Every structure is written in structure tokens, then in C-alpha cells.
Amino acid sequence: MSENKIDSRLIYNTKVFTKGRVQFGYVLIRDKIISEIGEGSPPKTLFKDTKSQFDCKKAFLLPGFIDTHVHLRDFKQSYKETLETGSKAAISGGFTTVLTMPNTIPPLSTVKNIREYFDEKKIFYCNIGVFAGVKEGFDLENLEKISKEGVFGIKIYPGDKSQDLPLKWIDGWKNDLEPEEFFASIKKVLSKFQNEYANWEKLFKFATELNLPILFHPELPRFPQVLEFFYKQGKKIALHEGKINPNLYAHHVAHPIYQNEIANIEMIILFLRKFHPDPKNAPHVHFVHVSNPDAIKIINTALRQEGYPCSIEVSPHHMLLNYDMEFPLESFAKVLVPLRSQETQQCLFKTVQENLIDTIGSDHAPHSLEEKSRKFEEAASGFPSLDFAAQIILTQFFNNKLKLEQVVSYLSTQPAKIFNIQNKGSIKVGFDADFVVVNEVNPYLIKGENAQGMQKWTPWENFELKTKIIKVFLSGTEVYDSDLGFLEANGKFLKRLIK
Numbered sequence: 001m002s003e004n005k006i007d008s009r010l011i012y013n014t015k016v017f018t019k020g021r022v023q024f025g026y027v028l029i030r031d032k033i034i035s036e037i038g039e040g041s042p043p044k045t046l047f048k049d050t051k052s053q054f055d056c057k058k059a060f061l062l063p064g065f066i067d068t069h070v071h072l073r074d075f076k077q078s079y080k081e082t083l084e085t086g087s088k089a090a091i092s093g094g095f096t097t098v099l100t101m102p103n104t105i106p107p108l109s110t111v112k113n114i115r116e117y118f119d120e121k122k123i124f125y126c127n128i129g130v131f132a133g134v135k136e137g138f139d140l141e142n143l144e145k146i147s148k149e150g151v152f153g154i155k156i157y158p159g160d161k162s163q164d165l166p167l168k169w170i171d172g173w174k175n176d177l178e179p180e181e182f183f184a185s186i187k188k189v190l191s192k193f194q195n196e197y198a199n200w201e202k203l204f205k206f207a208t209e210l211n212l213p214i215l216f217h218p219e220l221p222r223f224p225q226v227l228e229f230f231y232k233q234g235k236k237i238a239l240h241e242g243k244i245n246p247n248l249y250a251h252h253v254a255h256p257i258y259q260n261e262i263a264n265i266e267m268i269i270l271f272l273r274k275f276h277p278d279p280k281n282a283p284h285v286h287f288v289h290v291s292n293p294d295a296i297k298i299i300n301t302a303l304r305q306e307g308y309p310c311s312i313e314v315s316p317h318h319m320l321l322n323y324d325m326e327f328p329l330e331s332f333a334k335v336l337v338p339l340r341s342q343e344t345q346q347c348l349f350k351t352v353q354e355n356l357i358d359t360i361g362s363d364h365a366p367h368s369l370e371e372k373s374r375k376f377e378e379a380a381s382g383f384p385s386l387d388f389a390a391q392i393i394l395t396q397f398f399n400n401k402l403k404l405e406q407v408v409s410y411l412s413t414q415p416a417k418i419f420n421i422q423n424k425g426s427i428k429v430g431f432d433a434d435f436v437v438v439n440e441v442n443p444y445l446i447k448g449e450n451a452q453g454m455q456k457w458t459p460w461e462n463f464e465l466k467t468k469i470i471k472v473f474l475s476g477t478e479v480y481d482s483d484l485g486f487l488e489a490n491g492k493f494l495k496r497l498i499k
């Protein structure tokens with residue numbers, strides 16, 4: 001009995017989300033693991049037999065949230081965020097596990113860099129895993145080594161290419177060439193393209209063999225001149241129409257839905273269907289921060305309904321913010337892919353209500369205030385989100401816009417399933433005791449200065465919340481309390497189980 005007592009904890013008087021529904025009851029933790037889930041009041045003996053007890057006072061007990069799209073920076077960008085500050089933002093916002101993106105400086109595209117990132121001496125509050133970046137040439141030998149470091153997937157950015165194709169392509173299309181030279185250069189370009197194509201095919205096969213999801217930032221790379229041209233066009237229209245945020249509108253025009261976002265998604269779909277006619281042998285493709293309902297329809301029709309393993313992430317800002325809203329500073333809301341129109345945003349929210357997507361990822365991308373206060377065109381893209389993202393989504397539940405099972409599915413269960421994060425994402429016997437205790441409270445407004453991350457500015461300033469994160473448990477230990485603050489930094493580096 002006394003041995004059990006050492007590591008046992010009782011959480012009771014709570015609305016537990018388990019087996020897809022809410023039940024009033026209690027949860028027993030033994031040795032960091034959920035050992036019992038009961039309905040109603042716990043037997044009296046459990047109060048005596050457990051080392052500690054926590055009365056939830058009828059608040060909800062949900063599985064700790066998992067954000068599979070964050071940029072925790074660190075390394076040379078520690079002036080923006082570190083694992084310590086970023087994980088504080090995560091934990092106080094209800095996220096017990098995050099997977100961070102590889103575009104650090106230096107990037108997480110070599111074994112050496114990943115090992116340095118996973119420095120056990122670092123202090124951090126939530127569990128952290130990483131995605132691998134690709135080096136020029138899709139160096140598969142390098143990727144194979146990286147995959148053994150326990151990365152959760154391979155992230156492809158718009159600028160990632162297997163060769164220096166886009167520039168060569170332009171070189172080939174000089175209009176002052178003699179016909180013969182012209183055809184010779186086209187041939188050269190096409191052979192380059194053949195190689196490019198072959199490298200994509202190799203990457204897809206490689207990911208299939210290793211059972212590693214490939215994540216796509218859905219945008220085609222655009223030449224700076226093209227971006228600038230369309231940005232200026234957009235700005236003209238915005239000023240003519242008297243738009244409240246002419247720069248945000250121009251940013252959207254320069255990164256359009258069809259020619260840029262959907263075009264990239266269609267390219268991936270074509271590659272996938274060409275390289276893997278049998279969906280059973282295809283790699284899992286995950287599209288991050290999809291901004292519009294048409295893209296979702298296309299992915300679901302061309303891939304999901306055909307049996308291809310795929311998933312769609314949307315971000316809270318594309319669900320709830322648009323380029324016609326008021327922000328403390330226009331550039332605070334500058335992000336890629338950009339905020340869209342109110343109509344697109346509302347239709348995207350509907351796809352989330354209709355279960356047409358899989359996960360909600362915050363795309364937490366902190367920058368310094370100085371980097372965001374520059375002239376719009378030069379301001380950095382992205383903003384910090386971990387502090388408020390889950391509470392923004394939970395507020396949609398308390399406002400009857402989303403069901404609780406959808407919130408838990410998008411923020412916990414699906415992220416764990418898609419990325420094979422073991423024993424997390426559900427309140428289930430045998431699973432890790434990662435919980436968030438939340439309640440509905442009177443409406444209050446988001447203030448960036450209350451953020452726990454390093455950056456204290458946000459495009460969500462004055463957005464109304466109705467939730468409070470009361471307590472957070474990580475591996476059965478209380479790590480955060482709304483009154484007491486941070487209690488313990490016991491986050492772990494997570495590694496994907498290699499099959």
C-alpha cells in the first residue's frame with residue numbers, strides 16, 4: 001500500500017473527457033500513467049491510499065493539448081524565443097506536447113544540429129519533438145541519418161527544391177536567343193526538370209519506407225519581382241476601395257489562394273498520384289495551415305476519398321481573423337499563408353465545424369517587436385500563438401460554435417495519432433497522465449502583455465476569451481497553476497518510435 005502511495009494521485013470532482021464524451025468522475029494516476037478512470041465520486045479508500053488529491057471543483061479535465069506546428073526558435077534566434085520561454089507559453093496555454101519546425105538557425109537538417117537542439121541541459125516545461133528539414137538536393141542519405149534521431153516527419157517549405165531549378169528555368173527562357181539556342185536551352189531546362197521530378201519521387205518513396213509523414217507549407221515559391229508586382233497591384237486596389245488594412249490586403253493578393261496555395265497543393269496531389277498509383281503504398285502527406293475551404297475540398301476529394309493517407313491542419317488565425325479586422329499594428333497580422341477575406345475565413349470555420357479537417361496547429365512563430373515594427377514589406381511574417389491558441393478554440397466550444405469532442409480531436413487525439421506520438425492525446429487507462437483542467441469564465445480580453453512567452457505582442461489583442469486554464473499536469477505532476485504559476489520544468493524531448 002505505502003509503495004503505491006509514493007507515486008499516486010487522485011483527481012476528482014471533474015468532468016472527464018474520455019471515450020469521446022464527458023463523464024462526471026475521477027482519474028487515478030500511478031507512476032505517471034493513468035491507472036483508473038471512474039464515474040461519480042471516488043471510493044473513500046482512494047483518498048487514503050493516494051499520496052495527493054486534487055479537487056477539480058467540477059471543471060473539465062481534458063487530455064493535454066498537442067500542437068504539431070510551432071517554431072520554438074532557440075539557437076541563434078534565442079532573442080525571439082527559447083525552449084524555456086516557448087514552453088512556458090505552451091504549458092500556460094494548455095499544451096503539454098509540441099512539435100517544432102526545422103527552420104531554426106542553423107536548421108534542423110543535420111544530425112549534429114538536431115543533437116545540439118536536444119541539449120538535455122536546457123530547461124523547458126512541456127514535451128518537445130522536432131520535424132526534419134531537407135537540405136538542397138533532398139539529400140536522402142542525410143535524411144536517413146536524421147530519421148534515426150526520432151524526428152516526427154519531414155517539413156517541405158516553398159523554397160525547398162531538389163535543385164536550383166527556378167533560376168535555371170528563367171535562364172532558359174531568354175527571348176533574345178536564336179531558335180537553335182532557344183531549343184537547346186529548353187532541352188536543358190526540361191532535363192533539369194526531369195531530375196527535379198525524379199528527386200521528388202525518391203523523397204516520396206523514402207518517406208513511405210520510413211513511415212514518416214511529409215508536411216507541406218502549401219505555397220509555390222514566387223520570384224521576388226512577381227511578389228512585388230502583385231503586392232503593388234493589391235495595394236492600389238486596397239487604397240482605391242478604402243480598405244482598413246491596405247498592406248494586409250496586398251499581402252493576400254501577392255500570395256493568392258488559387259495561383260499560389262492551391263497550385264502547390266495540386267502539384268503535390270499530381271506527384272503523389274503519379275508516383276503512388278496505389279494509395280496503400282503512398283506516404284502520409286500533411287498540409288499545414290490551409291487557409292481556404294476550396295483547398296480543403298480538393299485535398300479531401302483527390303486524396304482522402306481515394307484512400308490516400310493525408311491530413312489537413314488549419315490555424316486559429318485563418319478560422320477567426322481576416323484582413324479587414326482591426327489590429328494594434330497591421331504587420332502584427334502579417335503571416336504566411338496570409339489572412340484571407342471575411343467570407344473565406346467564415347467558410348473555413350465551417351469546414352472545421354463539419355469535420356473536414358484533422359488538426360488545429362497554432363503556427364506559433366515569435367519575432368521581436370523590432371522585426372514586426374518595420375515597414376510592412378520588410379516586417380517578419382508570423383506571430384506568437386501558443387499562449388492563447390487553445391483558449392481561443394475552447395472559447396468556440398463555450399460559445400456553442402464547436403463541440404467539445406471536436407476541440408479534443410483537433411487539439412489532442414488527431415495530432416497524436418497522425419504523428420504517432422505514443423500514449424498521448426486521450427484520457428485512457430495506460431496513457432500518460434498529461435492533463436489540462438479548464439473552466440468557463442466570464443468573458444475577458446486577450447492582452448499581449450499577459451503572454452508567458454518571450455514576445456508580449458499579439459494580433460489577437462482584445463479578442464474575447466471565455467476560458468481559464470486552471471491547472472496543467474505533465475506525466476502526473478502539477479506543472480502549472482493559474483494562481484501559483486509554473487511549478488516544475490519536467491518537459492522531455494520526444495522521439496518518434498521507429499518501426
Ligand SMILES: [Zn+2]
Binds near residue numbers: 365
Ligand atoms: Zn510555420
